[in-house]
Amino acid sequence: MNNLKLFKRQTVNELSTFYSFLIGFIIAIFIGSIILLIQDKSPIDTFSLMLRLSVGSINSLSASLNKAIPLILAGLGISIINSVKLWNIGAEGQIFLGAIAVNFIYINTQINSPSIHIFVLLVAGFVGGSLCILIPAITKVVFGVNEIITTLLTNYIVFGVTIFLINGPWKDPKSLNFPAAAYVGEEVFLPTIIGKLSFGFLICILFTILAHYLKNKSVFGFEMRIAGGSAMTAVYAGINAKQKAFIAMLIGGGFAGLAGAIELLSQTHRVSTGISQGFGYTAIIVAAITGMRPLGIFLVGSLFGALSIGGSVIQTIGVSAYIADIIQASTLFGALIIQFFFTYQIKKVEND
């Protein structure tokens, strides 16, 4: 009897993740087109409009890249934590707590130099993100509690805290009953570089390089890989696997917290529920599509930023903005399926 069996390929093409992303993206566009056709809309018109309004001018391009910043930073954080084979589902909460930390420091400190002030606030955002993942990190390394559950749950807690703050102690009396904290002063707004492109994008580039170095070129990255591969090998090698996991989680949370800080200082300028529009969840898709590679996260994050800007503008011609979400999610599905065929081959074998 013949059977089909899976074999792991000896060598996997180095660009396989890139190819699977490309094919996944094409599949996603195809699925999007079908949905548009069902709604009697022309896919070509819709997609060309999306393209034009997301990357067609300096203004639209900078809007797209601004949207990409939180996706990229949170995605990088997820990829660092995944070096020890842990999953961070809590980037959304970390973004919010990053923004809350910024506002907290902003309210409670007095710094005269704007550049130092901004720097301090960005650091506060990073620390806020780390604090958000602190409890999941402790419960993981001390008690072995599944981090997927705990990081997910912190999202709801932090969201609750945000709602409490913007309806209670931080509620802006001038906001006409809209639940939001007061705006921060213009002196701490992040400057723009070209068009509307925020200075945050430069930070984003810097942190992409940092994450790439940390994961791929540093001793710490190596130790994380061994700890993630086998805890027993880590013990055998004299590597403190729990310590590496703990530090990786704090750094990863910090990246997402920084995203929240940049979002606050360059886009919303105040704490509200609009600090993140699900960036922390989309970032999981971005990180997973790229196989947790920082440079890939930068590219795919930028594309997904453009997609969501494109998605929001096509509403003007009566197409739901969800078409962008559908494309993002289908890209992940497509890419994961294609990646499977790069990693495994299917062979016919004689039944044993």
Next chain:
Amino acid sequence: MKQYILEAKNISKTFGNVKALENVNFYLRKGKIHGLLGENGAGKSSLMNILSGIYQPEKGSIFINNVKQKSLDPESASELGIGMVHQEFRLIESFSIEDNLTLSKSNIYQNNFKEAYEKYSEIFSLSVKPEKTISQLSVGEKQKIEIMKLIFKDSKIMLLDEPTAVLTPQETDQLRISLGTLSEEDEKTIVLISHKLKEIREFTEKVFVMKNGKMVAEELSTKDVTDDNLIELMMGNIQKSIIDKSNTAGDTKLSIKSLEYVDKVNNFKILDNINLEIKAGEIIGIAGVSGNGQVELANIISGIEVDYSGKILINNKDVSRRGVRSRKKLNLSYIPENRLGVGLAPGVSVLDNSIVRDYFKTRLGPHLSRSKTENYLESLINKFSIKAPNSKAEISTLSGGNMQKLLMGRELISNPEVIIASQPTRGLDVNAVEAIHNLLVEQRDKGSAILMISEDLDELFKLSNRIHVMFEGKIVKSFNIDDADINNVGLAMAGIVE
């Protein structure tokens, strides 16, 4: 024609290139307890898996009650009354004892569970209520439930795969009595797999011996056969060393003084007063059936296990309270028995795995130089002739032999003074075994002190200058290689010391 309840004739089975069973004959008499003896990997479990329908043989035929069985699968084997207790328990942990016992559709005590449970829990001297969930039971109790499960689904032939491996001596005694009752009163036919001579002798009437996939002795009467006979059958002839051992030993490199290690959960001494000394330029072999404290000994010397009492000295320096890293810096290397999982990290690249021992020597602050690590791997690959697709390939794409060469190479390239090698050739093919042996001898000649833990007596006799035998956490006997022979070492391994 003799009256056998089960007959297996000329059974052959191969896995990949390995002949697990070759023309094996096996037959069971109704109501008797049979022993199946053999070293690890001799093919005992494969044979049992064929009889219980889990594996299909390539060749051979099976008769049950003189009826030829066309093909056995787990379901039909179970219907024919063949039941097996595997080494790893197959109980549903979150279910109650009653649920586990009555789960099978061939359960015969559906309506009178209570009486049946009472009867058999008395035979097994089991004093727990059937409502208890399995996860609350001790290992010994779970074992009893596993065997009771076979009774409840009316198995007439009970195959028990190393049932005593997890039991204390007292529990083993109890099991012997229970099985005796089952065979006498219920006429159960029982097969006991073991590699412990003492148990085979005490439990069984008839004994079969396997070696390297062949049945080397059929239906011996346990009363009439001697321990010496059984050991010779089980282990075969061993060629005495062809390796020159005239090298002279130097200074003491590793000494272990009154080492004790207690399993705190079960309050059980895993290592008991171990004293060892190894000099430069000698290989000391540790013989013993696995599970007699060897893994723990190696872990303690290498610094992985820290909760012990006693002293460990490397180069006369007390390292008892030092960690793994600082022992490595004193030039100790450890080749763990668990190649993939401990020695090498699965899911990680060949390159990363190659630098696990020495990466902290080449680091520049936080930076890990890619070119340096690539060079390091390259020198390993050249020096130890390792075949690897490329440095980024995942480690488990390498063959077992190449994995072991990478692991050995990594541990040996810096010319360590003390080497702990645990089961260094387990599961490797002949050529790889030869290569690994040569590496160890070469290292010995360079002046390393080597502790080699092995279950393979060929290997121990070939390489060691001295052999210590471990049994139940103690070194029960030590031999100079010239005084050691297969019988006295084998008997000591079975715990029989005059």
